[in-house]
Amino acid sequence: MAAQVMLTPVTLIILGIFLAACSGVPGLFLQRGTGQGQKIATFSLLAGALSASIGAIQVIRTNLTEIYTSGWRLPFGAGELGVDPLSALFLLVIFLVATCAAVYALGYWPAAKNPCTERRLSLFFGLLTASLALLVLARDAITFLMAWEVMAISCYFAMTVESQRTEVRDAGTLYMVATHTATLALFAMFALLQAQTGSFSFPTAHSLNSQTSVAAAIFITACIGFGLKGGLMPLHIWLPSAHASAPSHVSALMSGVLIKTGIYGMIRLLTFFQLPPLWWGIFLLIAGCISAVMGVAFALGQHDLKRLLAYHSIENVGIITIGLGVALIGQATGNIPVTILGIAGSLLHVVNHALFKSLLFLGAGSVIHATGTREIDSLGGLARSMPYTAFYFLLGAAAICGLPPLNGFVSEYLIYLGLFGGITGGTGADIFFLALAAPALALVGGLAVACFIKVYGATFLGHPKTKSPLAAAEGAWQMLAPMGVLTVFCIGIGLVPQLLADFLLAPIAVFAPGQVIGSRGFLTLAPLAWISVLAAVLIALTVLLTGLFLLRCRNMPSHQSVTWDCGYLQTTSRIQYTASSFAEMLVKLLSGVLRPRYQQPQLKAIFSGPASFASHLPEALLDLVIAPFFRSIDERFSLLRRVQHGQLHLYIFYVFATLVALLVWSI
């Protein structure tokens, strides 16, 4: 009996969180540089992930919804933790990505080579994982905010391990400012929520009236707070530099999971309200479209492998938000199939993006580990020296572009179905926006394909453009195995998505109760079995055509030569398509918003001397709007800085003068 009590799903999850939180602690007391602490941390995290995942799967299978109130009283009331299928789905994603990233770290950031930073990284990585998991379990504002802050700060320490580099410090500071602005918005949101419900506990699902002005204010503050964390387009400024400067496995966790907490928060908040107004859905739809299109447009112009992937995270959060917007529009118009397709697509894309984006970041990490550079234009030809990484990266790239037969296609397909369902069954203003969102989503898919052809071509194909890729070698098994696991998941979801229907239905029911349709109903709504059939046909066709082609080639005469050399006498590896030149046309087309900068030589004579050309795509919003705004504020307030002079005596005098003034005033 006691054993049964011990092993409820909830205790398993809590045990998992505890193991993850403490995973880095033993390493602090062991000798540094031996790698024992790192091994213990990884095993502890693995054990925790296993325990929590078993618990989470049980929660989803049994459709368990429970809330536990802590015995001790925190400030502002008791802490409340709870599980439901929605939390469990996010828990699964968190622990899967964290496990893969932790194993990867053994090869990528080994203690033997990084004795000074490994312990810090292991500690905060575990803490970050635990706080992420705690966040999705929180059922009152205070616990939620505490987990939110632990998450933000442990992420800061994990991403700034290379703090001797200025860019890393700057990225960290920017991240800190952004995350605290998000927290500020959340404080406002929870205060408003408390004003409406009278307590800091999360209200029961679908209990709040959404037509009041307070509800609108809650929605807007939530969009700011969760949008900042999720990286929705006007609020994404921290995301590219933070993802680029973190160690790659931390980037994977950040991009795969951390930014999804914004999505989770949004979904959780929306479950509080009954019948959201139509404009909420339209607002999210527009925000999602802007994020998705602009994210991929910015990604096209990037030269930095990880910055590029970071912009794709913005794009994918946009796609998830589109799904959420579709679901809200469905709810507002009473169109149940549209609601279910939208939220299903949104949740599945959360899972999918976590899988393929962490796969891509780990792949990028392997490239950086092997070559020591993030510049796409100095790489090239890595497919020969790193065949496994190249293969995994290729599959991840195909998945993120939404190409069948991989997982990205399935979730985008669901969102498309939702959009089309809303257009055919809609009545009012929503048709217009849904009809615009569908081509936007298609545009995003097309641009993403272009972008990843550029990345893959410039990094893995062709010849090395500089010396750095020459000595590249495949990483250790600890780096390859996690990528393999993630790839298997990507292919699995892409090939047999109908197995996931049961897993998605329980979380969907949290969002849209009373509209439960059962897995059979869901499968008629979204014919996922056909995806399997089509995927099988696609694979069979590909194999057949490749086989035929090879068969034909065998009987042909062949000789080795260079590619078309444009009439030059001798081709060099520098005469190749670079990433910048490949994307040049699209970047020029979109230059109105991207604002690329070029440094080009002025050719004065026919035979001019050596010249150089450089192009750069700045973070337009940060460099052209936000930074100048704060700089002008800085100038306006420079007078105040004289008060802040560093003279201790005068500071004490300020205190003294204030004290005397207050005393005199009080009499």
Add this chain to the structure above:
Amino acid sequence: MNTFADQLLVLVMLINFILLGSSRMTVSIRAVALQGVVLGLLPVLINNFSFHLLLISGGIILAKGVVIPWLLFGAMQRVQIKREVEPFIGYVPTLLLGAVTTALAFVFAARLPLAPEHQGLLIIPSSIATLITGFLVLTTRRKAISQVTGYLVLENGIFIFGLLLTEAMPMMVEAGALLDLIVGIFVMGIVINHISREFSSIDTTRLSALKE
């Protein structure tokens, strides 16, 4: 309240003037130590005798009269500084300021809305006068050790105010405050050493170099 306690409070205020007027560090530290001992005696004199009070007094005398001066003398030996030269405001002006503020403290105390049993006592004015003395030392002196004495005097002022509440205040609070003080002085001692090693001087104005 007996007159002996009042006389001790007058002594405390006189020690304030010694602190404001002396340039030698040794004198300042000894004066602060004496002030601490005098203050340590006060709780026993004011209230009815109890074991609790005896413990508090013993602890205060030990901390303020022995441990802290010993730490300060140690710090002084290490940094080899004997005098406070060129304070921001000279000794005579600060003495005058101290006199004015002490007088004002009496005026001020008379106008405070106090409980009837506390009116007409020297405790409030001497407490305010000592507080202000602490602030004066803190704002006008340059050397880190003088600053420490300033903090000590400031704390003494607060302690005198606390005398009104001796009955109500649990011993743990007192003990905690004392421990804080000793740890504070200890830390300041280390800081003083580091300042002197870093800037070859314990002039706290040099600390503004640390500002970004």
